[in-house]
Amino acid sequence: MITTPESQASNGMTTITRTINYVKDYDTLSEMAANIVRKEINRSSTSILGLPTGGTPIGMYEKLVKDKSIDWRRVKTFNLDEYVGIDPNHPESYRNFMARHFHNHVNIPKDYIHFPDPMCPEKYDDLIAHSGGIDLLVMGMGSNGHVAFNEPGTDMLSETHITDLKEQTIKDNSRFFNSIDEVPTQAVTMGLRTILGAQKILLLVTGKKKLKVLQKAIWKPDYNIPVSIINNHRKVEILYCD
Ligand code: GLP
Numbered sequence: 001m002i003t004t005p006e007s008q009a010s011n012g013m014t015t016i017t018r019t020i021n022y023v024k025d026y027d028t029l030s031e032m033a034a035n036i037v038r039k040e041i042n043r044s045s046t047s048i049l050g051l052p053t054g055g056t057p058i059g060m061y062e063k064l065v066k067d068k069s070i071d072w073r074r075v076k077t078f079n080l081d082e083y084v085g086i087d088p089n090h091p092e093s094y095r096n097f098m099a100r101h102f103h104n105h106v107n108i109p110k111d112y113i114h115f116p117d118p119m120c121p122e123k124y125d126d127l128i129a130h131s132g133g134i135d136l137l138v139m140g141m142g143s144n145g146h147v148a149f150n151e152p153g154t155d156m157l158s159e160t161h162i163t164d165l166k167e168q169t170i171k172d173n174s175r176f177f178n179s180i181d182e183v184p185t186q187a188v189t190m191g192l193r194t195i196l197g198a199q200k201i202l203l204l205v206t207g208k209k210k211l212k213v214l215q216k217a218i219w220k221p222d223y224n225i226p227v228s229i230i231n232n233h234r235k236v237e238i239l240y241c242d
Contacts, residue, residue: 037049049076081189084184121160136201145224147192204239
């Protein structure tokens with residue numbers, strides 16, 4: 001693994017050095033991500049995790065569910081987002097994605113598993129706060145720099161809300177559906193402020209195309225590249241592989 005200081009970003013009074021950890025391959029990225037989650041649960045067995053969907057974190061989930069030494073009984077999870085208007089039983093609903101890749105394979109009590117509800121998005125931030133706040137939030141990044149489903153232009157102060165998906169996002173996510181027409185056009189997502197409220201953030205990024213977007217966000221933070229919020233948080237770890 002080569003660790004390269006990428007840039008310095010100005011965050012009001014403080015200057016934060018953002019480091020991208022360039023790792024040799026996807027398996028290594030997944031193992032390192034799983035280790036960070038393990039470390040968090042070893043630190044506190046009652047940890048509260050913010051969890052992502054998408055192709056990128058699948059390897060991390062595979063590593064975690066294989067590790068039978070982790071005791072998940074007191075861990076709570078809050079998923080970052082969910083499609084709106086999708087049948088919860090649809091294989092590509094994020095609830096189903098998580099069940100398939102993670103929740104069905106670990107002993108987290110059902111009532112400790114949370115997804116934002118499109119009927120009352122505003123309650124999600126309260127629920128997170130009442131649970132004690134997110135200790136570690138893992139996230140991926142869309143090709144247009146979206147995080148969770150916070151699309152370009154999302155307000156930095158946003159909390160959990162319903163959003164219209166950008167054309168690019170619908171196109172990118174259509175690979176999981178039979179046709180592009182099946183992809184929901186709306187989602188409910190943690191807001192940028194919700195994400196920034198986590199104690200620690202782990203960002204997983206793969207592919208040279210996304211690297212360019214990430215580097216731009218680090219060098220020149222911009223509302224139109226939502227992942228730029230990493231410049232506004234003190235504890236962000238970034239793992240990248242080609
Ligand atoms: C979706 C999710 C995001 C995820 C993104 C990237 O849009 N809402 O949370 O980061 O996809 O997914 P992938 O890892 O498949 O590129």
